[in-house]
Amino acid sequence: MQEQTQIIVAENVHKWYGKFHVLKGVDLIVDRGEVVVLMGPSGSGKSTFIRTFNALEDYQEGSIRINGITLSNDLRNIELIRQEVGMVFQQFNLFPHLTILNNVTLAPIWVHKLSKIKAKELAMQLLERVGILEQANKYPGQLSGGQQQRVAIARALAMQPKIMLFDEPTSALDPEMVREVLDVMKNLAREGMTMVIVTHEVGFAREVADRVILMDSGSLVESATPELFFTAPKQERTRKFLSQIL
Amino acid sequence: MQKIQLTWLRKNLFNSWYNSLLTILCLLLIIQFIRKFVWWTIAEAQWQVVQVNLPLFLVGRFPQTSYWRLWIVLGIITFLIVITWSVFITQKNLIKHKFINLLVPWLAPTWLLSCPLILWFMGGGLGLQSISTNLWNGLILTLLMAVISIVISFPLGILLALGRTSNLFIIRWFSILYIEIIRGLPLIGILFIAQVMLPLFLPTELRLDRLIRGIAGLVLFSTAYMAENVRGGLQSIPREQIEAAKALGLPTPLVIILVVLPQALRAVIPAIVGQFIGLLKDTSLLSLVGLVELTGMSRSILAQPQFIGRYAEVYIFVGLLYWVFCYSMSLASRRLEKQLIN
Numbered sequence: 001m002q003e004q005t006q007i008i009v010a011e012n013v014h015k016w017y018g019k020f021h022v023l024k025g026v027d028l029i030v031d032r033g034e035v036v037v038l039m040g041p042s043g044s045g046k047s048t049f050i051r052t053f054n055a056l057e058d059y060q061e062g063s064i065r066i067n068g069i070t071l072s073n074d075l076r077n078i079e080l081i082r083q084e085v086g087m088v089f090q091q092f093n094l095f096p097h098l099t100i101l102n103n104v105t106l107a108p109i110w111v112h113k114l115s116k117i118k119a120k121e122l123a124m125q126l127l128e129r130v131g132i133l134e135q136a137n138k139y140p141g142q143l144s145g146g147q148q149q150r151v152a153i154a155r156a157l158a159m160q161p162k163i164m165l166f167d168e169p170t171s172a173l174d175p176e177m178v179r180e181v182l183d184v185m186k187n188l189a190r191e192g193m194t195m196v197i198v199t200h201e202v203g204f205a206r207e208v209a210d211r212v213i214l215m216d217s218g219s220l221v222e223s224a225t226p227e228l229f230f231t232a233p234k235q236e237r238t239r240k241f242l243s244q245i246l
Numbered sequence: 247m248q249k250i251q252l253t254w255l256r257k258n259l260f261n262s263w264y265n266s267l268l269t270i271l272c273l274l275l276i277i278q279f280i281r282k283f284v285w286w287t288i289a290e291a292q293w294q295v296v297q298v299n300l301p302l303f304l305v306g307r308f309p310q311t312s313y314w315r316l317w318i319v320l321g322i323i324t325f326l327i328v329i330t331w332s333v334f335i336t337q338k339n340l341i342k343h344k345f346i347n348l349l350v351p352w353l354a355p356t357w358l359l360s361c362p363l364i365l366w367f368m369g370g371g372l373g374l375q376s377i378s379t380n381l382w383n384g385l386i387l388t389l390l391m392a393v394i395s396i397v398i399s400f401p402l403g404i405l406l407a408l409g410r411t412s413n414l415f416i417i418r419w420f421s422i423l424y425i426e427i428i429r430g431l432p433l434i435g436i437l438f439i440a441q442v443m444l445p446l447f448l449p450t451e452l453r454l455d456r457l458i459r460g461i462a463g464l465v466l467f468s469t470a471y472m473a474e475n476v477r478g479g480l481q482s483i484p485r486e487q488i489e490a491a492k493a494l495g496l497p498t499p500l501v502i503i504l505v506v507l508p509q510a511l512r513a514v515i516p517a518i519v520g521q522f523i524g525l526l527k528d529t530s531l532l533s534l535v536g537l538v539e540l541t542g543m544s545r546s547i548l549a550q551p552q553f554i555g556r557y558a559e560v561y562i563f564v565g566l567l568y569w570v571f572c573y574s575m576s577l578a579s580r581r582l583e584k585q586l587i588n
């Protein structure tokens with residue numbers, strides 16, 4: 001029964017880079033449809049932590065369950081989980097040798113074995129949703145940063161994931177393009193997507209997040225509703241962090 | 247307009263007294279050289295040696311009655327080149343060229359398959375009269391050896407480059423060993439090894455033709471260099487590209503085939519074409535292991551009593567032939583680069 005509502009269950013996750021202890025026993029449970037914003041100073045391990053959810057990083061101790069599947073070293077398990085978890089990167093990471101359309105259809109065709117026609121239909125639908133239908137036949141290099149990031153979101157959505165991870169999706173964007181990307185993400189949240197977002201966009205977090213979490217040197221320091229997090233933080237560490245970014 | 251040219255001249259060629267002197271000196275030398283060369287070409291050179299022996303230069307002693315086989319082979323190779331070329335050149339407007347798009351997955355296998363088929367057909371497949379490879383000479387042999395070696399060493403080189411970056415110890419170790427051994431040997435040595443030692447390792451019933459052993463030597467050599475070129479391309483692909491592909495749920499082989507290799511190969515087109523141009527010229531060494539290709543043919547033509555001493559005419563003509571093919575490859579590579587890298 002609990003499995004039904006809890007879609008990410010991370011328990012006591014430890015990770016070391018050599019001697020350096022990056023994740024120091026992190027616990028996090030995310031419910032279906034929940035939007036969690038992860039904040040914290042640079043180097044605190046936010047990227048590392050969310051990248052363990054789709055096995056782009058391994059971990060040494062603890063356990064992570066995604067949609068009922070335990071992440072182990074079994075390759076087939078990993079590929080299954082990656083199909084359930086979409087990820088959007090800070091630097092977009094579109095495939096520069098493929099058109100926008102082919103960027104989006106690549107995984108549906110090769111992993112979900114969709115026919116080219118079906119995949120194209122799906123891609124067109126998604127590109128329309130993120131507002132770049134007209135650019136479908138261009139190459140990533142011909143698009144602005146904001147447009148590229150929206151394509152990256154469409155590309156991840158094309159696998160029809162149950163969870164979307166965002167690692168500072170607007171940090172590499174010029175200020176005037178941040179809005180267009182955040183708007184797409186807001187819509188996604190409204191439609192009930194489970195999202196874990198690393199971002200420092202306070203306005204966005206206040207409006208969209210169900211929960212805001214502060215991470216510092218490999219541990220979760222505070223977890224609260226945006227209202228409480230930004231106006232009445234309990235931890236001294238959080239107050240200090242907020243004074244730096246607000 | 248004229249003024250601009252004058253200032254250009256002054257700025258680049260006559261901007262100081264010693265540069266002016268150098269310019270005049272070089273100019274004199276060049277004029278002298280060109281005058282002599284033109285004079286020699288039209289007045290002194292005896293081009294009969296080329297005229298009379300033209301068939302020998304081009305196709306060697308291949309029986310005249312079977313020339314049509316060569317035309318068919320040339321036709322097949324040209325056709326494949328044209329198709330491959332149009333696939334690359336029309337990459338940009340994929341939507342418009344559905345037909346060409348359909349051909350893409352078949353290109354590599356067709357190229358690979360056509361190699362043995364061509365050899366078999368030329369030598370007397372389909373119940374034709376058999377023609378010994380001793381009679382395959384001249385330019386056609388040069389081109390044949392180059393094309394076949396290129397076609398075979400291309401995929402092998404890619405595999406070897408991937409092997410070198412593999413996580414599996416044995417595969418990585420073998421790849422490095424192979425690459426470093428081959429790169430430490432001169433091509434002529436490898437050609438001799440292939441001629442002499444290959445038969446020792448193979449079962450005695452399997453007697454490989456001299457020509458096949460020649461191809462084997464070239465492929466052994468070229469594969470190692472191809473692998474190093476491809477590895478350069480692989481290293482130029484940022485880790486984030488691989489992560490993005492994996493995050494979509496693509497299994498590793500597909501990540502390599504769909505995301506890494508297309509970008510890696512693009513990045514090293516100039517190096518690969520350069521290597522293939524080198525390979526085309528290196529086929530001249532085959533004359534030392536008994537395969538009478540273009541260079542070997544010129545030497546036997548120079549031994550004809552009536553044309554003794556006509557080195558200049560023969561080598562200029564042969565040089566021109568090599569140059570035409572090498573330069574076309576170089577032009578094609580530049581065009582391809584412009585097309586693929588935006």
Ligand SMILES: Nc1ncnc2c1ncn2[C@@H]1O[C@H](COP(=O)(O)OP(=O)(O)OP(=O)(O)O)[C@@H](O)[C@H]1O
Nearest residue numbers: 017020022040041042043044045046047048049168
């Ligand atoms: N491959 C690696 N090897 C060694 N240390 C690493 C490696 N990757 C990250 N680290 C270290 O791990 C720590 C956490 O990195 P991470 O990228 O998760 O931080 P972050 O919270 O996402 O920071 P930022 O806000 O700068 O993105 C950093 O101190 C970083 O230097």
Ligand SMILES: [Mg+2]
Nearest residue numbers: 046047048167
């Ligand atoms: Mg980070």
